[in-house]
Amino acid sequence: MTDAYIYDALRSPRGKGRPDGSLHELTSVALSAKVLNAVKSRNGLEGHAVEDVIWGNVTQVGEQGGCLARSAVLASDLDESIPGLAINRFCASGMEAVNIAANQVRGGAGMAYIAGGVEMMGRVAMGSDGAAIAVDPSLAMKTYFVPQGISADIIATEYGFTRDMADALAVESQKRAAQAWAENRFAKSVIEIKDQNGLTILDRDEYMRPGTDMQSLGGLKPAFKDMGEVMPGFDKIAMMKYPHLAQINHIHHAGNSSGIVDGAAAVLIGNKEFGEKYGLKPRARIRATAKIGTDPTIMLTGPVPVTQKILADHGMAISDIDLFEVNEAFASVVLRFQQAFDVDPALVNVNGGSIAMGHPLGATGAIIIGTLLDELERADKEVGLATLCIASGMGAATIIERV
Numbered sequence: 001m002t003d004a005y006i007y008d009a010l011r012s013p014r015g016k017g018r019p020d021g022s023l024h025e026l027t028s029v030a031l032s033a034k035v036l037n038a039v040k041s042r043n044g045l046e047g048h049a050v051e052d053v054i055w056g057n058v059t060q061v062g063e064q065g066g067c068l069a070r071s072a073v074l075a076s077d078l079d080e081s082i083p084g085l086a087i088n089r090f091c092a093s094g095m096e097a098v099n100i101a102a103n104q105v106r107g108g109a110g111m112a113y114i115a116g117g118v119e120m121m122g123r124v125a126m127g128s129d130g131a132a133i134a135v136d137p138s139l140a141m142k143t144y145f146v147p148q149g150i151s152a153d154i155i156a157t158e159y160g161f162t163r164d165m166a167d168a169l170a171v172e173s174q175k176r177a178a179q180a181w182a183e184n185r186f187a188k189s190v191i192e193i194k195d196q197n198g199l200t201i202l203d204r205d206e207y208m209r210p211g212t213d214m215q216s217l218g219g220l221k222p223a224f225k226d227m228g229e230v231m232p233g234f235d236k237i238a239m240m241k242y243p244h245l246a247q248i249n250h251i252h253h254a255g256n257s258s259g260i261v262d263g264a265a266a267v268l269i270g271n272k273e274f275g276e277k278y279g280l281k282p283r284a285r286i287r288a289t290a291k292i293g294t295d296p297t298i299m300l301t302g303p304v305p306v307t308q309k310i311l312a313d314h315g316m317a318i319s320d321i322d323l324f325e326v327n328e329a330f331a332s333v334v335l336r337f338q339q340a341f342d343v344d345p346a347l348v349n350v351n352g353g354s355i356a357m358g359h360p361l362g363a364t365g366a367i368i369i370g371t372l373l374d375e376l377e378r379a380d381k382e383v384g385l386a387t388l389c390i391a392s393g394m395g396a397a398t399i400i401e402r403v
Helices: 028-043 068-075 093-106 137-143 148-159 163-182 214-218 225-229 234-241 272-278 303-313 331-341 364-379
Strands: 005-011 052-056 084-087 112-120 200-202 261-270 284-293 323-326 383-390 394-402
Touching: 005 028, 005 272, 005 364, 028 068, 028 112, 028 261, 052 068, 052 093, 068 084, 084 093, 093 112, 093 261, 093 284, 093 364, 093 394, 112 364, 148 225, 148 234, 148 331, 163 214, 163 331, 225 234, 261 272, 261 364, 284 303, 303 331, 303 383, 303 394, 323 331, 323 364, 364 383, 364 394
Parallel strands: 052 084, 052 112, 323 383
Antiparallel strands: 005 261, 005 284, 112 261, 284 394, 383 394
16 A cells, blocks of 8 residues: 655634634635645645545535535636545544545555545534434434434533533633644644735634633533423433433533634645655655444544544554544543543643634544644654544544654
8 A cells, every 4th residue: 555645734714603703704615715725835736736625514505515625626726627526424524535535545546635624604504404314303213313412411421521520621622722822833734814805814713712711611501401401302312312321411511512613624645756746745644544433322422432443453552642633522522532541631632622713514624633743743743643523423533643
């Protein structure tokens, strides 16, 4: 197999996913094109430089519908001979794009790919595509479907995580993100987004709340308690699946769950010959990829079994990993990962995560791979693992190694 290398990784800043968010004026295609243009210009790509653009986005409806990847290529300065592939593995779409691209390169199907994703959550509402698992009664009943927030609370109940534990993780995420920005740790990866007049729209993540503390979080009402206990009563559905639970402990709220934001990210992946052709130095090798299906009701535990799988498949141990990026979809997801592997919290999400900076669904997988690579370089570490939980009960993971 041919080695697949990461030559570049970049992203937009994450804007608040609402009408007053700084990126709201841009469509998903427009923001994707700006990110693709940055990859092209930073790396001197010309003509049919890459085999394909593989682009993740989750809510594939309206202006995010069709083959968004191809639309983004045509809207960008990339050559029109480059095709585009839009994919959807829910929250891991950006990571799956990277993993598919890496495995295409490893298998000899082209010298290079651009992979990543986008989500404009302030323009295209999450769930507006009408996913079958949520709206088809026959499937929802078969899978004991509950919303993700309920699933996160089930994890907390099942594994003994308290409100204080979740809030403490959230405060730490905000603290780490603020420190990372203060120390310009994202300078290599975050590009300025400018309007058609060349004026800067956004140059830093704007969702962060660096003043967050335990007291401010303590005043927030659990976000999923009413839908769990009152109408439509999802707690009863969950307890049909898990009858050993006497009740669901609702600990999650807006402050310890991932933020709704807009954003896009891209990773340039190629073989050795590609780097030699364009005079580029590889930053890391994609050492392993994995995906797995899990229980669709508790839904968000995927990072644990997929990490077990990727390590076992490649003869590695958790101690072989220097740094971890575990997407902060909800606090309990990260707490469960740390508990399952007994990893030092200081090695997980070193620069904060989606609780502090937001979770642009289709882009986050690519974002955390880039963040992991930047931190491996900054800290002079060698091997990192990135992983995400995924809606409907799945997990995805990528292991990268500096070269």
